[in-house]
Amino acid sequence: MVPLQRTKLFDGRLKLWFEFQKVHYTFDEDKKQFRSFELDTNKPMKYFQESKGLETDEAIVEAKQDLGDNHMEMVIPQFMELFK
Incomplete structure (x- = not known):
């Protein structure tokens, strides 16, 4: 079981989500x-070549709330853990 997270978005909506195996899942209200x-x-x-990216601060905040930060986390095991 993974814990459900609730995040209040800047427009007042509530985002219900969880993360499993480093994949972010968000509840789709329309598809339930x-x-x-x-x-x-x-x-x-x-389309992608001509993309100008996010052009307003509001668009950036909304994208971060929907997608999260653009970062990767790599866990490097201790040497002895590789032999367990």
Whole structure:
């Protein structure tokens, strides 16, 4: 079991989410299920090449609330743990 987290978003909504095996799952109100972020791979490459990124502070805050910070954590085991 993993604990459910609740985060109040800047627009007043409540975000229900959890993290499992380093994957972030958010509750989708419309589909009534938890979903991980999915990139739309059906868009043409030109769409991504012409992207200007997030242009307002509000868009940045919203993206961080939806997706989290863009960081990776790597746990390096102690040498002896590799032999257990």
